[in-house]
Amino acid sequence: MTESAPSPLLDLPGAVATDAGRTARHYGSPLGEQKKAMTTEAGALFDRSDRDIVTVTGAPRLEWLHSLTTQHLTSLKPHEGTQTLVLSPTGRVEHHMNVYDDGATTWLDTEPGRGEALLKYLELMKFRTEVDLADATGEWALFTYTFPGAAEEPAPVLQPVPVPKFAAKDLLKVPTAVYPGSELDRTEGWTRRTDALGVFTADLMVRREDAGAELLSGDAAPAGTWAWDALRIAANVPAFGIDTDEKTVPHEVAPWLAAAVHLDKGCYRGQETVAKVHHLGQPPRRLVQLHLDGTDEHPPAHGTPVSLGDKEVGTIGTAVQHYELGQIALATVKRSAAADPDARFDVAGQAASL
Structure with missing residues (x-):
């Protein structure tokens, strides 16, 4: 994977870089940044430009990803997002991705340093499928805004997790979580509503060269990784590979079971473990x-x-x-x-x- 360039937000006053040097740990007031994100009208802008980004193009891209992952992706509409997992043959979580499809390209963003393994796995699974994969980390960057109190935009839609022994009709043949989105007006890219952090939250994907002007034109306070981690922990949002390990199965992580796993879809690697744990047992x-x-x-x-x-x-x-x-x-x-x-x-x- 291409290593992302240092974020333009590192040039802001008070910025203290993370150990990796690609984003800010905070901008001088980590606790104040958290409070602004959750309580002020302007909200906060979280720099998440160190996330790895993989793009998938080609007509069968959603059907192909549907066959490889835990989510029901064939009915994902243009400008909608969701979450999905790749499991090992024994049902352990190997990859977690946020998903967005713009009608021509499916975008997958994952934790920093995890994109290379994800891209390698997807390349191995192409066979003769007419899809093209690309590492977009060096060209595109993800940022997240909070807007406390905002309610005018479409909210994410989550299906309830069915009880064991559920009837097939209890779970619709659509993604278990749908995050509405749209194209950006002023520049290339897209925005995607999410259910993270417990307030109105929206992701923004832009070209790296456009990030400075696009992001800094508003009133949102810049916020670093310290604030992001604190608010996601409070909202029970795990980070793959940090809050999980090589033994993790989906049922151990309730937010992923609700948003990234469809319990009634066609076969995929690790499905047998998911079904067994849900219907016959309990996660360890x-x-x-x-x-x-x-x-x-x-x-x-x-x-x-x-x-x-x-x-x-x-x-x-x-x-x-x-x-x-x-x-x-x-x-x-x-x-x-x-x-x-x-x-x-x-x-x-x-x-x-x-």
Whole structure:
């Protein structure tokens, strides 16, 4: 994959770059950025231009992706988006992608550093299918706006997750999550409504050379990765490969089961595990949100063990300071530990609760 160039938003006053140097960790006030994103009329602009982007073109692109992934994509209309997963033969999550189709191209965006493996897998699965794949990371960039209180635009549509032993008619033959979108008026690109963060949220895809003028013309406050992580954790939105691992199955991650998995569609790799867990069993672990007591001013690092009594029951994914909630984290823990709402966990000496 082409490594994305440093974002134009890094030139803004107060910008502190992430370790990778491609986007900003914050712009001088990480807690203030969170609050502005969730409470002010102008909202916030999140720089997510480090995400990897793959494009798929060709008439059979949606049918082809439908056959490879967990989502029902054949009925996705132009200027609509969704989410989908690629699973291993044993049902473990290998890739998570946000999807958008503009009528000619299907856009897939995934976590930084994950695009190369995704593109390689898709290339191997082409066979004689008349689709073309491209790495668009160097040319295009993704940004996300919040608009607290806005309600005039079409909202995302989510189908309810059916109970085990459901009848086929209980789940429509459409994507389980549909995010409406449209072309941009002033420049090339598109916008896509999402259900992230708990307020009106919209993604914006633009050419990198157009990003500065297009993005900085509004009143939204720039916000960095610290603020994004805090708000997505509060909204129970996982990051693939950070809040998940090589053992993760879809049923362990409730937001993905609701938005990225269709439980009644044609065969795809790993489908047998999805069906078995849904109808016959329970996942061995759960992704949960933890509230830490803050006795250590530094949130625990990724991979820090989570203990219950004298037993290790899980690990921390992302942990960060939230402007209202204090220290919060997403963690993967054993199902039995997650079942007790009053459980008190230990995370590197800090007490934590669900």
